Amino acid sequence: MALRIIFMGTPDFSVPVLRALHEAGHDIVAVYSQPPRPAGRRGLELTPSPVHRAAEALGIKVRTPVNFKNPDDVEAFRALGADVAVVVAYGLLLPEAILTGTRLGCYNGHASLLPRWRGAAPIQRAIMAGDAETGMMVMKMDKGLDTGPVTLTARVAIGETMTAGELHDQLAEAGAKLMVEAMTKLEAGELPLSPQPAEGVLYAAKIGKEESRIDFSKPAPEVHNHIRGLAPFPGAWFEAEINGKPERIKVLKTELAHGSAEPGTIIDAHLAIACGASAVRPLRLQRAGGKPLDLADFLRGTALPSGTRVG
CATH class of the missing domain: 3.40.50.170 (Formyl transferase, N-terminal domain)
Incomplete structure (x- = not known):
């Protein structure tokens, strides 16, 4: 039947x-x-x-x-x-x-x-x-x-x-x-x-556009959860200055990292970013108009040195 x-x-x-x-x-x-x-x-x-x-x-x-x-x-x-x-x-x-x-x-x-x-x-x-x-x-x-x-x-x-x-x-x-x-x-x-x-x-309210921007003032576990909860779509993002111009960068994967500084500060050469408590490290990123890249490939084409502020 x-x-x-x-x-x-x-x-x-x-x-x-x-x-x-x-x-x-x-x-x-x-x-x-x-x-x-x-x-x-x-x-x-x-x-x-x-x-x-x-x-x-x-x-x-x-x-x-x-x-x-x-x-x-x-x-x-x-x-x-x-x-x-x-x-x-x-x-x-x-x-x-x-x-x-x-x-x-x-x-x-x-x-x-x-x-x-x-x-x-x-x-x-x-x-x-x-x-x-x-x-x-x-x-x-x-x-x-x-x-x-x-x-x-x-x-x-x-x-x-x-x-x-x-x-x-x-x-x-x-x-x-x-x-x-x-x-x-x-x-x-x-x-x-x-x-x-x-x-x-x-x-579970519909995801609003205003939620996609990463708030690095929150503790690292919350930032990590926020990013993976929006990956791959719509994708959480931060803004950074590249070649003198502000640019949105999507973060599609992260891991928790160690270190502290003013929230939104890059704290090492491998792109760990300080949060309200501890830090997160993006592992997969996407520049506007580009394709998603693993961290090593991203850093080969994009200069974001330690001490840079993002947000």
Whole structure:
């Protein structure tokens, strides 16, 4: 037997779940994704989302409503006669008519250990907060923001140097296996649901542009977590004077270092930078318009001697 599934997702993170459900033999009756967005150098080409492209490669029909305010879009959704909707990083709020528009409801794959890190950026926020672990959870959706009852969980350790990009990939693969298991249990009527705890709620707000600048006045562990939580995208950055001109430099990987000075001061020949307490050493950097470089390659082409102030 197989479930009739509507899949709803948009970014790369969602693609492994879509493929896993398809490979498990479920009938994906339609895929919903956000509409194609302008891309390319001039922003003139409309580019389908990663989920959109993956669905077309699998021969699955794709729908891209701007929202579900049009009653015709809601009716078209319900007319699919699906057993369940699986939602992974779709990016649109779903009205009650959609949440109740399948026989068994909507199940979400969420990248945190709920109720910690509800909201838009759970992967980044977990790293930025210095969490030692996170995970994927399957939740039955309700009208709240990630407030529905939860079921299966896959826990993932967060290494001390792990970046958001690395954690993203681990969680995506874990989420694919978990959702297949959840749908197997749901089909058999053996998927238990438990309400989320009332305590421990934290919200993972969307990453704002103003957060990308590195604040070296903070202790080194916080600076380190901030940088790896924003790597590789959008990338944390500092400003330094190069050839007499200020330039933004992204930092994509760091390690903790020893030493002290005024925060934002380079304190050795290997680019250790003083923080509010102790120091961090960038290990991978990117100049504006350039490609990411490991520290040794970066220093061969960029002079930032000890005593230079950055920030």
